[in-house]
Amino acid sequence: MSSVTIQPKTGDNLSRPYPFHIEEDGTVGRQDFWNGTPEKLVGFQNDADVQHVDVPVREFLADPDVAVGKYPVFIDADGSMWNYAAPIESILVNA
Numbered sequence: 001m002s003s004v005t006i007q008p009k010t011g012d013n014l015s016r017p018y019p020f021h022i023e024e025d026g027t028v029g030r031q032d033f034w035n036g037t038p039e040k041l042v043g044f045q046n047d048a049d050v051q052h053v054d055v056p057v058r059e060f061l062a063d064p065d066v067a068v069g070k071y072p073v074f075i076d077a078d079g080s081m082w083n084y085a086a087p088i089e090s091i092l093v094n095a
Contacts (some may be wrong), residue, residue, distance in 0.1 A: 002094055003029060006072060009054045009089035017086070020072065021094075026057040028074070044070035045083055052089025064091045 007019045021029035026041045028034055043053040044060060044067050053073055060067050068091060072084045 004061070005092040005094060006064075006088045006091070007090045008072075008084060008086040011050055018024070021059075022057075024059070024061065035095030038047045038082075040075045041077055042073040042081065044072055044088070048083065048085060050058055050089075051083070064093055067091060 002024065004022045005019045006022060006054050008017045018033065020038070020041070022041050023029050027040060028038050031039070041057050041060070043057045044055040045052055046054045048071050055066050055070060067088045069087050071087055073081065074084070075081050
């Protein structure tokens with residue numbers, strides 16, 4: 001595996017948000033687009049409102065499908081941590 005693409009879910013009649021490309025070390029690829037916000041994936045939480053990492057990034061990288069329906073938690077280049085407001089809809093493992 002060289003990277004995993006995670007696609008956030010969208011609401012009705014909305015365009016798909018740009019996916020996150022996660023490298024083998026947890027960094028977010030395509031920093032030409034993201035500019036450090038986010039910079040690294042920490043893991044995933046089960047609920048949007050609870051600040052708790054339920055699936056650490058190492059578990060996700062071992063079994064990417066565990067992220068479907070969960071909310072990604074990121075760290076920015078400035079060190080701030082946050083979770084994405086929409087759950088992950090689909091996973092693509094890139095060769």
